């Protein structure tokens with residue numbers, strides 16, 4: 001039972017990828033369970049097999065603890081974490097090969113709080129991989145791409161689990177832009193040169209130094225693009241996941 005946690009900024013395409021990738025895996029004859037960990041989502045593009053909303057009701061939490069929507073979302077994730085064993089039991093009953101976990105729209109709820117890490121560990125009992133989505137709109141400019149990489153590196157250091165970085169919504173990027181991103185990843189000096197052209201003074205120095213460190217840490221080693229609209233890159237995503245789960249590496 002391999003767990004795949006989709007993590008990324010709000011709107012980066014986590015829920016859509018959970019939906020489309022689960023269909024693809026089923027087409028390839030794998031048993032798949034989908035899990036929604038977003039207590040505040042009112043609509044999802046798939047019918048989750050296991051749903052945090054069955055365990056916590058955000059409106060009741062708002063009322064009971066006199067919280068606004070943001071505070072209630074945080075409380076919901078904390079409450080659900082205390083029920084991780086029950087969630088795991090529900091998942092186990094489905095006997096899936098893959099468990100695709102859709103994390104909250106506001107990634108800080110899951111990724112920057114201890115409950116996210118506790119939840120991931122308790123649900124998967126250690127057998128998990130993070131797929132970090134970089135929204136296509138962050139791939140247009142070097143400074144935006146660098147910010148996305150910083151987020152990815154902070155997830156990497158918090159979870160210390162195998163992590164695959166993907167650019168989502170590939171269909172929205174021109175061939176030229178995509179080619180540029182691949183070149184940045186293959187030859188980080190190019191991104192540094194472009195950053196140097198765009199940024200000035202301290203910002204330039206900081207941006208270049210950060211990118212150098214990220215590239216030295218190997219954070220750029222696996223990077224490819226996927227599209228939930230056209231299905232491009234999903235076979236590559238599956239191949240990477242198999243590599244991670246079979247050999248425990250990224």
Ligand SMILES: Nc1nc2c(ncn2[C@@H]2O[C@H](COP(=O)(O)OP(=O)(O)O)[C@@H](O)[C@H]2O)c(=O)[nH]1
Pocket residue numbers: 008009010011012013014015016017105168169170171172226227228229230
């Ligand atoms: N063009 C395009 N749009 C996408 C793709 N994936 C998601 N979207 C759109 O991006 C928006 C946010 O997607 P969603 O999956 O809800 O993001 P989440 O907040 O990360 O779960 C929705 O309007 C989706 O239809 C994609 O591969 N291509």
Ligand SMILES: [Mg+2]
Pocket residue numbers: 014015016038041102103104105
């Ligand atoms: Mg979502």
